[in-house]
Amino acid sequence: MVKSKVALISSAMILCICMSFYFPFPNNKTIDARASFMMLPIRDQDGYVVLGIIGSFLFILAMILLGIGLRKYRVRTMIIVVLVYSFLPTLLITIYQETLAKGIAAISYDGSGTCQFDNVSENLLNGECSLVLHNRSSESVSFELEFIDSFSPEDEVRMESLMNLNGPHKFTIEGNSEETIEVNELLDLTDVPNHVDSGTSMNIHIKLVEGEDIRIL
Incomplete structure (x- = not known):
């Protein structure tokens, strides 16, 4: 199933970097977004957001590397990764708020x-x-x-x-x-x-x- 561990590890690292760009805690960093892609703001009231555009390209690159790193079940795995990427921040924030957060x-x-x-x-x-x-x-x-x-x-x-x-x-x-x-x-x-x-x-x-x-x- 695994074709290239390097590609898979690179994909995971890039996805973590993309998520860290606009992680929605403690503040909503996309409050002024007019257009977004995978929680990354592409455009706001001031125009295009460079960091959001870079993050979007990195996300696409991570998906390409994910496909390269797998021998089969590529589409299925990509769908699962996108879903996990979308819901993971909310899950992590909830866990933190219910255990360690104060005020x-x-x-x-x-x-x-x-x-x-x-x-x-x-x-x-x-x-x-x-x-x-x-x-x-x-x-x-x-x-x-x-x-x-x-x-x-x-x-x-x-x-x-x-x-x-x-x-x-x-x-x-x-x-x-x-x-x-x-x-x-x-x-x-x-x-x-x-x-x-x-x-x-x-x-x-x-x-x-x-x-x-x-x-x-």
């Missing part, structure tokens, strides 16, 4: 939060955001939560970050528990330029702050 390092977020903004009057906006956070450690965790715009404020109108006007938003999640975080605010936008008048945002990004520790999710 906000133990908080996980599936990225499916939403925000809804409704116009009340000329300078008043009602904002409602909802997301689910999971504390995977056995100890309670207290933190401040901030909202991050999906697009750069220099290029787009402010949306999710408007919720920070009435912050800081402080929460505590008990150990080994999952909690739905809901933030409802009446926002005074009198002195806030370049903002939305209404709208809905999906898959929102957030920042968790615990003392000097910060995580971008």
Whole structure:
């Protein structure tokens, strides 16, 4: 089954290098990605991402070496490797969070939060955001939560970050528990330029702050 051990070892090493480029912990390093390949950002709001493009070529090279290193079952093995590569980071992060992580390092977020903004009057906006956070450690965790715009404020109108006007938003999640975080605010936008008048945002990004520790999710 094995044709070349050197090719297989090289393939495994390259895959590890690719995964290390944008490993999603403690922060989501692909938060600004507009296009991606195997968790590697190809393009963001500033244009093409050189490191992501290099990583993509390396990933393809690793797959080629994997095929060269095997005598048979090439396609089957490649599919398994791609699946493992896709799910391994999440598995490793979960294991770490449930065993060694403390504080906000133990908080996980599936990225499916939403925000809804409704116009009340000329300078008043009602904002409602909802997301689910999971504390995977056995100890309670207290933190401040901030909202991050999906697009750069220099290029787009402010949306999710408007919720920070009435912050800081402080929460505590008990150990080994999952909690739905809901933030409802009446926002005074009198002195806030370049903002939305209404709208809905999906898959929102957030920042968790615990003392000097910060995580971008």
